[in-house]
Structure formats: C-alpha cells, structure tokens
Amino acid sequence: MHIVVCIKQVPDSAQIRIHPVTNTIMRQGVPAIVNPYDMFALEEALRVRDRLGGGKVTVLTMGPPTAEAALRKSLSLGADDAVLLTDRLFAGSDTLATSFALSQAILRLSEQEPVDIVFTGKQTIDGDTAQVGPGIATRLNLNLLTYVAKIEKVDPEAGSIRVHRRAEGGVQVLEAPMPCLITLLEGVNTLRHGSMPDMFRAARTQITRWGREDAGIDDPTRIGLKGSPTVVTKVFAPKPTAEPATQLEVAGRSPADVAADLVERLFDDSGDLERLLLRQAG
Amino acid sequence: MNANTENARPKGRRFQLDPKFEAYKGVWVFVEQERGEVHPVSWELLGEGRKLADQLGAVLGAVILGGGEEEALADALEKACEEAIGFGADLVYLATGEVLADYRNETYTSALTDLVNTHKPEILMLGATTLGRDLAGSVATTLGTGLTADCTELDIDPETRSLMATRPTFGGSLLCTIQTLNYRPQMATVRPRVMAMPAVDPARSGEIVRSGFGMSEDDVLAKVLEFIPDEAREGAQLPYAEIIVSGGLGMGKPENFKLLFDLAGVLGAEVGASRPVIQAGWVEADRQVGQTGKTVRPRLYIAAGISGAVQHRVGMEGSDVIVAINSDPQAPIFDFATYGIVGDAVQIVPALTEAFRKRLAVTRAAS
Numbered sequence: 001m002h003i004v005v006c007i008k009q010v011p012d013s014a015q016i017r018i019h020p021v022t023n024t025i026m027r028q029g030v031p032a033i034v035n036p037y038d039m040f041a042l043e044e045a046l047r048v049r050d051r052l053g054g055g056k057v058t059v060l061t062m063g064p065p066t067a068e069a070a071l072r073k074s075l076s077l078g079a080d081d082a083v084l085l086t087d088r089l090f091a092g093s094d095t096l097a098t099s100f101a102l103s104q105a106i107l108r109l110s111e112q113e114p115v116d117i118v119f120t121g122k123q124t125i126d127g128d129t130a131q132v133g134p135g136i137a138t139r140l141n142l143n144l145l146t147y148v149a150k151i152e153k154v155d156p157e158a159g160s161i162r163v164h165r166r167a168e169g170g171v172q173v174l175e176a177p178m179p180c181l182i183t184l185l186e187g188v189n190t191l192r193h194g195s196m197p198d199m200f201r202a203a204r205t206q207i208t209r210w211g212r213e214d215a216g217i218d219d220p221t222r223i224g225l226k227g228s229p230t231v232v233t234k235v236f237a238p239k240p241t242a243e244p245a246t247q248l249e250v251a252g253r254s255p256a257d258v259a260a261d262l263v264e265r266l267f268d269d270s271g272d273l274e275r276l277l278l279r280q281a282g
Numbered sequence: 283m284n285a286n287t288e289n290a291r292p293k294g295r296r297f298q299l300d301p302k303f304e305a306y307k308g309v310w311v312f313v314e315q316e317r318g319e320v321h322p323v324s325w326e327l328l329g330e331g332r333k334l335a336d337q338l339g340a341v342l343g344a345v346i347l348g349g350g351e352e353e354a355l356a357d358a359l360e361k362a363c364e365e366a367i368g369f370g371a372d373l374v375y376l377a378t379g380e381v382l383a384d385y386r387n388e389t390y391t392s393a394l395t396d397l398v399n400t401h402k403p404e405i406l407m408l409g410a411t412t413l414g415r416d417l418a419g420s421v422a423t424t425l426g427t428g429l430t431a432d433c434t435e436l437d438i439d440p441e442t443r444s445l446m447a448t449r450p451t452f453g454g455s456l457l458c459t460i461q462t463l464n465y466r467p468q469m470a471t472v473r474p475r476v477m478a479m480p481a482v483d484p485a486r487s488g489e490i491v492r493s494g495f496g497m498s499e500d501d502v503l504a505k506v507l508e509f510i511p512d513e514a515r516e517g518a519q520l521p522y523a524e525i526i527v528s529g530g531l532g533m534g535k536p537e538n539f540k541l542l543f544d545l546a547g548v549l550g551a552e553v554g555a556s557r558p559v560i561q562a563g564w565v566e567a568d569r570q571v572g573q574t575g576k577t578v579r580p581r582l583y584i585a586a587g588i589s590g591a592v593q594h595r596v597g598m599e600g601s602d603v604i605v606a607i608n609s610d611p612q613a614p615i616f617d618f619a620t621y622g623i624v625g626d627a628v629q630i631v632p633a634l635t636e637a638f639r640k641r642l643a644v645t646r647a648a649s
C-alpha cells in the first residue's frame with residue numbers, strides 16, 4: 001500500500017499584519033506553519049498504514065525550498081518518505097496549475113511504487129479554496145472522496161475502500177475502488193507525537209527535491225503564472241462601510257433598565273421584528 | 283485563485299479572448315438539490331445571476347441534475363424547474379438519469395461538463411456547499427478553466443465583459459478581485475447567505491430544456507451504501523436563522539452559555555459563537571460564525587462578549603440589526619454594530635431575556 005499525503009506550508013495567518021498606510025501584507029517575520037488541516041490528513045494516512053501493518057506513506061509538498069521544514073516535521077511523525085517540489089517556475093500557480101504540478105509528481109511517485117490513496121487536507125488557510133484535491137483527482141482519474149470523516153475499511157485485496165463522507169444534511173457511506181483521493185475533514189483524529197528514532201531520522205534524512213523536469217513536466221506554460229487561468233487583478237482593504245454603534249446609556253442604570261430600553265428601541269425601529277418575534281417564539 | 287496575491291499580474295497587459303471561446307454566452311447557476319430539496323443558496327445565486335445576465339444582456343440559465351425511480355422525486359424536480367424560473371431563470375436545463383439520484387462526483391461532473399460543452403455558458407456559478415465545492419473543483423479541472431471560490435461580490439468588467447470575482451483573502455483582512463480572462467466558462471462559488479434571497483415571481487415564464495443522462499449504474503465506480511441523515515439539530519440551521527444570539531470568550535466560562543440558550547429560547551433564535559469558543563469546546567463546531575465558520579444574515583444578531591475581529595465580522599455584518607454587548611468601550615464590534623451596550627454580558631444577557639419575555643407577553647395579551 002502506497003499512500004501519498006499532500007501538505008502545504010502556509011504563513012501563520014494569525015500573525016499577518018496589514019500595513020496601515022499602504023494596505024500591503026507585511027510578511028516579514030511571519031512564521032510559516034504546516035497548513036493545520038493537512039495534519040489531520042497526515043495522521044489519517046499514518047493510521048491506515050499502521051492498521052494494515054505495513055505500507056509506505058510519502059509526503060509531498062510544492063513550495064519554496066524552506067518548505068522542507070514541513071516535510072521534516074512529517075518524517076518526525078512517522079512518514080516514510082518525502083518529496084519537495086520546488087522550482088522558481090511554480091511561483092504564482094493558482095489551483096489549476098498547482099493541481100497539475102502535484103498530479104505530475106504523483107504520477108512519478110506512482111512509477112516508483114503504484115499509489116493507492118492520495119490524501120489532502122480539506123482546504124488551506126491561505127489559498128482557502130478546497131479545490132486542489134478535487135483537481136488532482138480529476139487529472140489522475142482517481143475516485144474522489146471529499147470531506148471524509150471516517151475511513152471504515154480499507155481492503156487491499158479487493159482494492160476497495162469504504163468511507164463516511166460529510167454531505168449536505170447527512171453522512172454518505174460510500175464504497176469505491178482504489179486508487180482514490182481523500183480530502184479529510186478537520187478534527188476527526190488527534191495528531192500523534194513523534195518517536196525518538198523518527199525524530200533522528202527526520203533530522204538526518206536528505207530530502208528529495210524535484211524541479212519542473214524531475215517531476216516530468218515538459219511544458220512550462222502549464223505551471224506558474226502561465227498555467228493559471230485566474231488572474232488577481234486587484235487587492236484592496238475592505239472599505240469601512242459601517243457607522244459606529246448607537247450606545248445605550250448605561251451609567252447609573254440597572255441591567256434591567258438597559259435591557260428594557262433596548263427592547264423598546266428594537267421594536268420602535270421595526271414593527272416587523274416584533275411580529276417576527278411573536279411568530280418565532282409563539 | 284492565486285494564493286500569492288502579491289504576484290498579481292501587471293496591469294495594462296493585454297488579454298484577448300481566444301476565438302474558440304467567443305461562442306460562450308449566458309450566465310448559468312447550478313441548482314443544487316438533494317432528494318428533491320433545493321438548497322436555498324441556489325436561489326440566492328439566481329438573484330445574483332439575474333443581475334449579471336442583465337448587465338451582459340445575456341440569458342440566465344439554471345441547471346438541475348437529478349433522477350431516480352420515485353414519482354414524488356420527479357414531481358419535486360419539475361417544481362424546482364418552475365421555481366428556478368420564478369427566481370429569474372430564462373432557461374432551465376434539466377438532465378435526468380438513474381445514476382444522478384444521489385450525488386456522486388463522478389456522475390455529476392460528467393453530466394455538468396457535458397451540458398457546459400453543449401450549451402457553452404460564459405459564467406457558471408455554484409453554491410460553496412460541500413456538494414458545490416466538490417463538484418466545482420472537478421468541473422473546472424475537466425474544463426481546464428479558472429474557478430474562484432467563496433466569492434463575496436460579483437460584477438462585470440465593462441471593458442472585457444469578464445467576471446470580476448471578489449473574495450476575502452488572508453483571513454478576511456484584505457479583499458482580492460480575481461478574473462479568468464482567457465478561458466470560458468468563468469467559474470465561481472459563493473457561500474450560502476452571502477447574497478440576498480431574491481423575490482420570487484410566479485408569473486415569470488421560461489423554457490425547460492430536458493435531456494437524459496445515459497450513464498448506467500454499471501459504469502459508476504463509487505457506490506452509495508447508505509445515507510445517514512443528520513439529526514435535526516439547531517446549529518445546522520444557523521445560516522438561515524432569522525435571529526441569532528452569539529457568544530464569545532467574554533462570556534467567561536462554558537456554563538455561561540446557558541444564559542445565551544435561555545435568551546435564544548425566548549426569541550426562537552439559534553445560538554452562534556466565535557471561533558475561540560469552539561476551539562475551547564464550549565459549544566458544537568457547526569455554531570461557529572465567521573470566515574472559517576458560517577456566514578449568517580439574520581434580522582437580528584446579538585453578540586455578547588465578542589470583540590468583533592475581522593474574521594468574525596465578515597461572517598455576520600450582513601445582519602439587519604446588530605446588538606453588541608461588551609465590557610470594553612473600545613471593542614471593535616462597536617465600530618459596526620447598530621446598538622451598543624457597554625457592560626458585563628453575564629448580567630445584561632439574562633436581563634434581556636427577562637425584558638423580551640415581558641414585552642412579548644404584553645404584545646400577546648394586547649393582540
């Protein structure tokens with residue numbers, strides 16, 4: 001069983017600041033983290049391998065050379081192998097170009113050892129599109145299983161997998177042949193701690209780096225800005241539309257008085273609201 | 283979309299639409315239905331699609347995929363077609379087939395791309411639901427075209443006639459406008475409740491174009507073994523709630539959320555929460571409002587002990603009336619709320635529950 005997990009290194013958006021005058025993103029000093037959603041995918045992949053009592057988990061990322069850190073982290077948690085897809089030509093890729101590059105790399109990995117399952121996270125916190133997974137599956141003609149909450153059964157003999165996926169209004173139980181691509185829901189497992197030997201191995205391993213040609217991409221117009229049909233034409237700050245709140249008088253009044261004041265105002269503003277409340281509460 | 287927004291292409295570069303795409307005309311909305319029930323986001327998108335189509339002087343089409351044996355289901359699909367027309371569609375493309383009864387990526391991708399390749403719309407919009415996102419990514423990849431996810435604003439660039447899709451980026455602190463200049467159709471997804479629900483006009487007329495989808499069950503690889511419907515829980519209805527009472531970390535401790543449930547009980551409201559509250563496990567995850575939670579648009583949103591960070595704000599600023607209760611007069615939520623109360627939410631919330639209860643009793647007695 002060969003499992004590939006796609007992970008992405010992203011800026012810790014909690015720490016991104018916007019320059020107050022120029023409205024540009026101040027990236028300096030913003031630490032990079034592994035996209036939190038992808039860690040659930042990694043953990044699930046490791047669990048499938050461990051449950052089957054064997055197999056290989058390869059982590060794959062496309063990004064700048066510094067994204068190596070994300071791969072080392074994955075190795076320290078128990079992943080078997082890691083590939084960094086890095087090339088200046090990949091810069092500026094949108095989801096279509098990204099899924100193309102990743103699927104080419106997965107094809108190469110498959111030549112080394114046939115891939116049975118590809119895992120991705122639900123979405124990234126910077127791209128935030130949830131489209132790269134479906135994109136890879138479509139290109140490689142893998143059965144696409146999105147928003148998977150539980151892997152019920154993996155049957156390598158029959159070459160099939162049974163999963164529970166989150167659908168609108170319920171859970172769909174699906175059985176599909178492998179190879180397949182799974183995008184994993186967040187919060188469905190708890191990330192393990194790395195073992196000592198794995199940590200040493202992660203620190204020592206020489207990470208495989210693939211450029212465009214190593215990944216078997218002959219046509220450079222299919223990656224990076226050239227391979228991206230979407231173009232960002234404008235970046236701007238949200239306009240401060242709203243007026244500040246009308247503050248209710250609180251000094252020297254009891255909570256009950258303030259509350260009664262608010263209810264009066266709400267009902268005076270809109271008779272509709274009163275009718276709605278009567279209906280809802282009725 | 284380009285994750286790296288700083289790499290935006292230089293302005294002034296010329297774009298010429300490939301002549302093979304010139305035949306692509308009209309705006310389409312994918313109308314999402316499951317077991318005959320249409321997701322309201324589809325109607326919201328038809329409202330938005332109508333505006334775009336009018337701007338382009340183009341036709342608005344709705345696509346409905348479905349099937350199955352039951353007669354009730356067939357009736358529901360017919361009704362959905364009529365409704366789509368009422369919500370603004372000029373044309374409804376209804377494709378039916380046995381394999382379209384349950385949503386599966388494989389069959390729906392194939393059916394939808396077939397329709398697009400046959401009728402060639404210039405814009406295709408889908409709801410950013412679990413189904414819509416799953417489908418949109420595959421269809422865009424199959425067609426090799428651009429897709430912009432989770433748009434909050436859609437407009438037409440008068441110069442190029444192309445779609446300008448605006449979405450938040452970097453956790454909502456900035457907005458970016460994304461265009462697909464050289465490929466068609468231009469695809470976009472929009473989350474539920476981001477666009478307003480249009481008025482329905484039952485007298486509108488339109489045409490229904492029917493087709494059969496011939497794939498047989500033997501050719502489909504993924505099998506649906508079972509569908510386990512969610513228990514009817516309140517939290518799930520958050521996006522369509524008319525009144526929401528939300529709490530943040532300022533509620534102090536999980537037990538204090540009971541005060542919010544009490545108020546919600548009197549108002550017939552749903553309870554929402556900020557992300558840290560979810561992360562701390564005080565309430566269920568599907569109650570989260572904001573950038574990485576639900577977008578809501580109630581008539582009344584009461585925010586208790588919520589600071590009003592931009593990631594929360596983008597999910598609820600479409601509310602008609604916002605009441606903010608916060609002990610800090612400088613809290614950012616007061617910058618955009620309708621009414622502000624500076625005070626301790628733990629005291630104000632129960633007082634509000636009482637005040638609403640009394641007032642409603644009076645109105646009821648009088649009527």
Ligand SMILES: Cc1cc2nc3c(=O)[nH]c(=O)nc-3n(C[C@H](O)[C@H](O)[C@H](O)COP(=O)(O)OP(=O)(O)OC[C@H]3O[C@@H](n4cnc5c(N)ncnc54)[C@H](O)[C@@H]3O)c2cc1C
Pocket residue numbers: 013014015125453529530531532533534555556557558559570571572573574575576586587588589590591592593594597607608609610613625626627628
């Ligand atoms: C990528 C990303 C995505 C995010 N997505 C979301 C999202 O979807 N939704 C979301 O909500 N957040 C989201 N966040 C988090 C967001 O940035 C804020 O951290 C969060 O909204 C703050 O929650 P809060 O207001 O409950 O807590 P705090 O910011 O801690 O604010 C608590 C407030 O309560 C007030 N308070 C304290 N005691 C009392 C009292 N007794 N009575 C009344 N008021 C009191 C305080 O003055 C303060 O204003 C996201 C962040 C990132 C980085």
Ligand SMILES: Nc1ncnc2c1ncn2[C@@H]1O[C@H](COP(=O)(O)O)[C@@H](O)[C@H]1O
Pocket residue numbers: 006007008035037038041060061062063095098102119120121122123124125127128129130131132133
């Ligand atoms: N550059 C990348 N390298 C590896 N995996 C990626 C990359 N970008 C996206 N992914 C995977 O695709 C998923 C969805 O990403 P997105 O479409 O950006 O929301 C992520 O959770 C990752 O698993």
